[in-house]
Amino acid sequence: MPRCTAAPVDISDKDARVLQALERRHNAPQGLVKRAQIILLAARGVGVRATAERLGLGRATVQRWRRRWSSAAATESALERLVDAPRPGTPPTFSPEQICSILALACEPPKRDGQE
Template sequence: MSRHSAPLTLSAEERSELDRLIRSHSTPQQLALRARMIVLAADGVGVCETAQRLGVWRKGVSLWRARWLAHGAGEAVAERLQDAPRSGAPATITAEQTCAIVALACERPEDGAVPISHWSASDLAREAVRRGIVTSISPRSVGRFLKRI
């Protein structure tokens, strides 16, 4: 192990869970990659060699080793390998409101007494506010919701 690498020791349960994450076909690839980094560290592989084997930057390997060591052993393995929370404003429109707006878009405008033949994003935004689904919403936000489906 390189003299700059922090030594990692894994419990049998942690090792088993990391191996399961690596082998599972449903594990997101970034999570599996991070699990490989931790397993290699526990096997005594240095930061540089780990980066070469996995085709990633040394800085990323060092970052995930440090995060692994910083988190408590009582925390679940998958949680220890998750991304850090991102900055930014919290969402103002809930998932339920989004679903209600999408459901509104699936309705025929004539059924809701709206005198148009097809919904536009601005028509949907106005109707969502009129029905009390949201207090305010921009047509652009409505368009983003509909683009995701």
Template structure:
């Protein structure tokens, strides 16, 4: 069975479609590719629904998942992280380290999409930064 990696899943999906084009049954395809019948059925159905409107690669991609649209893009998150990496003294503040409160307050004069960020949003941005780069503090 394929591991959960995008490229490998796209190959599996392509094999499912090609097996269908060769006339293989759902059962035979699922046995040959070591996946369940529901997966074969779903991807053959996706192919039929999408093949007229999209390129081959687009047809093999997962459909977008439901959920909230991200409120901040990568550039905005980088601005937040960059600010948290600066020393507060460089911005005229009388303290040596940022807290979520002071960082949030300092952004009040920023463009509207970044001003007044909640402490929770700042914590999530900093936490993501710590996880990605392996730092213990910004």
């Protein structure tokens, strides 16, 4: 029975440098770091199963990010390709202008009876 192999992932030298820098940053969000590691390992020819085991992730997660990286437009930066998709949910209740108005009102001293 033939063995399934993952499609190779090609990255430019510039993208590799950006991903390696992200991987080394101590204050980077861990989700982005894991995604960068997935792509770097894929570029080195490491398979899906080995990548998942090494990073402690599920194979579906590794496959998803390899696929997203490969299908993303080459004009996008490396970081743009690693950003998570927007989550569904309720739209914001207040507009930014309303929030600013509420904060400004909350920061004003209280008015006393008969004084303005």
